[in-house]
Amino acid sequence: MDSFQKIVEPQQLEEQLRESEERYRVSFEQAAVGMGHLTLEGHWLRANDRLCGITGYAREELLRLTWQSLTYPEDLADGIAATDRLISGEMARYTQDKRYLRKDGRPIWVSITVALARRGDGTPDYLITVVEDIDARKQNEERLLRQAALIERAHDAFIVRDLGGAILSWNPAAEALYGWQPVEAIGCSTHELLQTRVLDAIGGRVAGVGTGADTDVALAAHEAWEGELEHRRRDGTGLVVDSRQVLLRDEAGKSVAVLEINRDITANKQAEQEREMLLEAERSARAAAQQALHSRDEFLATAAHELKTPLTSLLGFSQTLCMLADEGRFDAARAHRAVYGMQVQTDRFAKLVDRLFDLSLVETGRMRLACAPTEVGKLCRTVVTAAQVSTPRHTITLAAPEQAWVSGDTRRLEQVLQHLMENAIKFSPDGGAIDVTVEPPDAGTVHVTVRDHGLGVPHERRQHLFERFGQAHGDSYRSGLGLGLYLGRWIVEQHGGQLLAQFPEDGGSLFRVILPTRVPGATAQPEEGRDGM
Amino acid sequence: MACSVLVVDDDPQVRDFIELALADRGHTVLQAEHGGAALALLDSMTPDVILLDMRMPVVDGWEFARRYGARAGCKAPIVVMTAAVDAANRAAEIHAPDFLAKPFDLTALYECVAQYTPSA
DSSP: OHHHHHHHHHHHHHHHHHHHHHHHHHHHHHOSSEEEEEOTTSBEEEEOHHHHHHHTOOHHHHTTSBHHHHBOHHHHHHHHHHHHHHHTTSOSEEEEEEEEEOTTSOEEEEEEEEEEEEOTTSOEEEEEEEEEEOHHHHHHHHHHHHHHHHHHHOSSEEEEEETTSBEEEEOHHHHHHHOOOHHHHTTSBHHHHHTOEEEOTTTOOSOEEEEHHHHHHHHHHHSEEEEEEEEEOTTSOEEEEEEEEEEEEOTTSOEEEEEEEEEEOHHHHHHHHHHHHHHHHHHHHHHHHHHHHHHHHHHHHHHHHHHHHHHHHHHHHHHHHHHHHHTTOOOHHHHHHHHHHHHHHHHHHHHHHHHHHHHHHHHTTOOOOOOEEEEHHHHHHHHHHHHHHHOSSEEEEEEOOSOOEEEEOHHHHHHHHHHHHHHHHHTOTTOEEEEEEEEEEETTEEEEEEEEOSOOOOHHHHTTTTSTTOOSSOTTSOOTTSOHHHHHHHHHHHTTOEEEEEOOTTSSOEEEEEEEBOOTTSOOOOOTTTTOO | OOOEEEEEOSOHHHHHHHHHHHHTTTOEEEEESSHHHHHHHHTTOOOSEEEEESSOSSSOHHHHHHHHHTSOSOOOOEEEEEOSTTHHHHHHHTTOSEEEESSOOHHHHHHHHHHTSOOO
16 A cells, blocks of 8 residues: 555646646736746746737747837836846845837837746746736826826916815916915815805896805806806905816716816906997997987987967068058058067077077187176166066066176176076066075175976976076977077086076975176176186 | 957957957957966856966966866867977967967967857
8 A cells, every 4th residue: 555655646746736837827827917037137937928018029039039128119128127136145135117119110018027936956947927918007107197298388277175175285376366476375265265156148248147165066067167257366365267167076976076167367358348338439429419319310300390480470460460450441450569579589589590690600610709898787687677677477677786796797797697687587487576686605606596486497497497498398388499598508607607406395486697896897707718818 | 249258368468469359350359368377257157258378377388278168067179379390280289279489470360259249
């Protein structure tokens, strides 16, 4: 049994050895990583399928090569140095990332681990190398590095913040844009640091419609957010940025951070606003021009209407006179009546024409004042007397001190007072008192007031009362040309005075002419320069 | 042959010329300086025709026509006298059968009044 045992044991041993070698061969051949054996000089002795796949060579081709010839030239020196140290026993194994040159000439990144196999006596026998293809990983890393370099050089601010809003990354453009250095910014809340406000995306006006927190809500819901933000720089100045924000996820898909890319569009915004302001100015200028045209058309219609009214009785009276004469029934009483009527209407017509002429003088800058010492009380007395004759229904009173002198154009001032008187009569159709006062409330001025107790002026028309073609009452009311107060104010202002309208609470209107006084005896000096002379 | 005419106009010379011209032809002319005065007169009489100005103080032509139209009983026809460009429109606005565009001819006035003169 012993001898049998002795015979069987080597057989079993051999069998076991064969099985072990087979397992080793299979695992060598089938390994998911590249494996190979090399001579100490670098010739390939064995190579598995994966290694052939990585290098692109068929096995018999590979076995004719050395690892040195397979290595990318730049990486060769490192490989040789490490192998020398391995063979000399300095290291048991080494690992290196390096590039092989594939058969097709393309470099491929690999990670190699090299160990030394020794003989029974401990002398170095051959090299064992395990090769892992890390080309995809390397390329990814390179892309990331390139991206990082781009972000560093970008003109746009790249800011990464965590989901709590704390800044994780802050590129040089962000520093340039906002004035905060990375060490200051990182860790701060973006929304607080930059005082983020979301702007109205449609109008783009600088009126906050949301806060930075609103963008977080939108990001959580939609993954990304785009819009315009108002931010504040370190120095307190504001800016408008076009902001693009996107959620960053980890490999497991969990959102971890927000990337915010901001571009300064303050200049664009300002240009946009300036454009809008220019457009708005143009629009309002056009509207004003149209309004002016409309006013002029209305004025022409009113002027035609006003001129036709005295023409009606002028024509009527003259035709009646002709008829009476033709038919031999002409008598002194009827002739007087007709001629008187014609005279009144001719005066009225002349006054309308005068006013139109005055308007053209004012509009073309040709109205001149002929100033001389003028006693305002006397002027008022003339106007009041004439007015009282024309209206039996009104009681016109005058309260004037003995003398109130101004330097003025008597004819023009009379025209102003006449017009105020006509208005007072016209707008108190039920008659009543009209009170005229002349008073010097101080040494420097004379005030003339014309107060009626009539219709007054509706609130909505008061604002435009002194404007050219302004009307105190609506279309249904005969209100004249709408020039009297416009010309009146112009004339009074040319005298260095003021024409004001007041509306007492108990009704009616009060017009106040304020003129600077003139000391009697002083040289008459026209108000030069005021009328462009 | 004679016609009673109510002239409503705030211009005294217009009223006076119409009265002078119509009285010469034997017509009776009453005057009112605004719509309110005219309505007061119309309480006690009905003329054959009313010559009505539109733009007047106190009660204007539109308001007069509205109030007069709302009255019960027989009513005088209204002829609108207006210096407005669209005289015909003014008449249509208050449903007046006729108009005289200011300034109008004496002949036009006589012809107009003749239409409303009751035949003998």
